[in-house]
Amino acid sequence: MIQDIAPKELDNHYINCQPEGEDRVVIFRGEEILLSRTGEDGTPANWDNDLGKEYDPSMAPKDLLDLPLRKSLPGVPDGELQYLFAISGTRYFLYCDTREIPESEGFHYENVRKLRQDTSKDVCFAAATAFHLYVWYRDNHFCGRCGAELSHDRNVRMLKCPKCGNEVFPKIAPAVIVGLCDGDRLLLTKYADRAYKRYALIAGFTEIGETPEETVKREVMEEVGLRAKNIRYYKSQPWGTDSNLLLGFFADLDGDDTVRIDEEELAVAEWFHRDEIPIGDDHISLTRAMVQAFKNGEV
Numbered sequence: 145m146i147q148d149i150a151p152k153e154l155d156n157h158y159i160n161c162q163p164e165g166e167d168r169v170v171i172f173r174g175e176e177i178l179l180s181r182t183g184e185d186g187t188p189a190n191w192d193n194d195l196g197k198e199y200d201p202s203m204a205p206k207d208l209l210d211l212p213l214r215k216s217l218p219g220v221p222d223g224e225l226q227y228l229f230a231i232s233g234t235r236y237f238l239y240c241d242t243r244e245i246p247e248s249e250g251f252h253y254e255n256v257r258k259l260r261q262d263t264s265k266d267v268c269f270a271a272a273t274a275f276h277l278y279v280w281y282r283d284n285h286f287c288g289r290c291g292a293e294l295s296h297d298r299n300v301r302m303l304k305c306p307k308c309g310n311e312v313f314p315k316i317a318p319a320v321i322v323g324l325c326d327g328d329r330l331l332l333t334k335y336a337d338r339a340y341k342r343y344a345l346i347a348g349f350t351e352i353g354e355t356p357e358e359t360v361k362r363e364v365m366e367e368v369g370l371r372a373k374n375i376r377y378y379k380s381q382p383w384g385t386d387s388n389l390l391l392g393f394f395a396d397l398d399g400d401d402t403v404r405i406d407e408e409e410l411a412v413a414e415w416f417h418r419d420e421i422p423i424g425d426d427h428i429s430l431t432r433a434m435v436q437a438f439k440n441g442e443v
């Protein structure tokens with residue numbers, strides 16, 4: 145999974161610091177992220193902000209894509225860069241201004257959801273984690289209690305209301321993903337009306353007042369009309385583009401195996417025998433890791 149970046153490590157302890165030349169800068173445009181192309185000789189591209197020039201992103205070799213270096217963005221003032229985290233000594237800053245940084249030679253935007261196929265694992269993990277924080281910073285400018293403008297705390301990652309004292313911390317939404325098993329069969333699904341067209345597993349957000357195990361039972365019943373038992377935790381995925389922390393569970397079918405899908409959520413739900421599971425592992429997501437673990441007979 146993309147969080148498995150060992151021997152590198154994510155250090156998300158917040159520090160109040162200014163960016164330096166070798167730090168990386170994360171710049172979003174909606175769901176797109178700005179990537180820089182390192183030259184064949186290892187020299188990072190320089191951002192020239194030449195709006196008149198046509199730039200072809202397909203020119204960029206995938207394995208040379210990274211997040212831009214601070215020193216390659218001379219037009220961006222330090223005051224617009226917010227410290228995010230470090231990965232094994234490399235520090236990442238978020239560009240916080242609403243003024244759009246345009247594409248330029250050596251720099252292009254890609255959808256952050258598609259990034260997982262295009263870049264190295266640690267760049268992909270940094271981008272996903274940065275996107276989670278970006279969404280939180282983007283959506284929290286004013287106090288939800290009194291309406292005053294929030295200010296950044298200097299010591300911890302928190303926004304504070306100077307008027308009423310309300311403290312706002314980053315939001316994490318727990319969600320479950322369920323590998324529903326019936327002996328040597330696993331239930332695979334496809335979403336209705338979503339860009340993701342490959343087979344997936346039953347999934348859903350935990351509601352307030354619910355344990356994750358209860359979420360498993362509820363989602364299985366809601367999405368496919370089946371009962372789940374013997375619910376056991378597998379692994380987690382701490383990144384996602386919906387501010388989520390994904391908790392993976394395997395469970396056994398309890399009783400009748402007749403699938404009745406929720407057509408609002410799903411287009412397809414089918415039982416597959418271990419030997420016939422149609423996807424291979426790409427070591428990227430929890431879904432893929434769970435399906436592969438079942439296929440390999442490990443669970």
Ligand SMILES: [Zn+2]
Nearest residue numbers: 287290305308
């Ligand atoms: Zn307030």
